[in-house]
Amino acid sequence: MKSIALRHDVTLEEKVAALPFRVAETAGFRPVRVIAGTSVLYTDGPKDMIKAVEQPMMIVGASLQSPPNSDEQRKQFAQAALYANQVIKNIRIERSDSFRLRGQDWHEIVARAVEADSGQPIVVMQSIRFAGDRYVRMVGLTREDQRDQNLPRFRAIADSVETKF
Structure with a gap:
C-alpha cells in the first residue's frame, strides 16, 4: 500500500439520498437518522432523541426480503409486523385495509396503543x-391528542415515497 485516503464523515443528507427510496413530501417532518442504510427516522420537533412519543415520528424502511403474495398473507404479515414492535404494547387495531394505489398493493393499519416505557396513549399508523x-x-407514531393533526401528515409521507428498485 503506497497511500491512504481519508474520507470525510458522510452527512445525514448523503445517507438519506443513498436510501433505496426517496421521500418526496416530508409534511413538515425532518430526518433525524438513517438506520442500516435501509430506513430513515423522521420527527417533528426540536429533539433528535425521542422518548415516550413526546413528539410525532415516522420511520420509513425498505426491506430486502420478499413479501408474501396473497392479500390474506399480506394482512397477516402486516399485523405480525405491527405486533412485533417493541416500542408499543396493548395494541387495539381500529382499521386494517388492503388496497391498490398507483398500480401497487398496500396494507394499512391504524391502531391505538400504549408507549411501552411511559404508558403514554398513542396512535400508530402502519x-x-x-x-x-x-x-x-x-x-x-403520535400522541393520542395529536391524532387528527398527524395522521394526514403520515399519509402524505407514505403516499410520496418513490422506490428506487
Whole structure:
C-alpha cells in the first residue's frame, strides 16, 4: 500500500439520498437518522432523541426480503409486523385495509396503543407498500391528542415515497 485516503464523515443528507427510496413530501417532518442504510427516522420537533412519543415520528424502511403474495398473507404479515414492535404494547387495531394505489398493493393499519416505557396513549399508523419482490414499511407514531393533526401528515409521507428498485 503506497497511500491512504481519508474520507470525510458522510452527512445525514448523503445517507438519506443513498436510501433505496426517496421521500418526496416530508409534511413538515425532518430526518433525524438513517438506520442500516435501509430506513430513515423522521420527527417533528426540536429533539433528535425521542422518548415516550413526546413528539410525532415516522420511520420509513425498505426491506430486502420478499413479501408474501396473497392479500390474506399480506394482512397477516402486516399485523405480525405491527405486533412485533417493541416500542408499543396493548395494541387495539381500529382499521386494517388492503388496497391498490398507483398500480401497487398496500396494507394499512391504524391502531391505538400504549408507549411501552411511559404508558403514554398513542396512535400508530402502519402502511406497507408491496413493490414486486420487495416492500416499504412506514410506521408513524403520535400522541393520542395529536391524532387528527398527524395522521394526514403520515399519509402524505407514505403516499410520496418513490422506490428506487
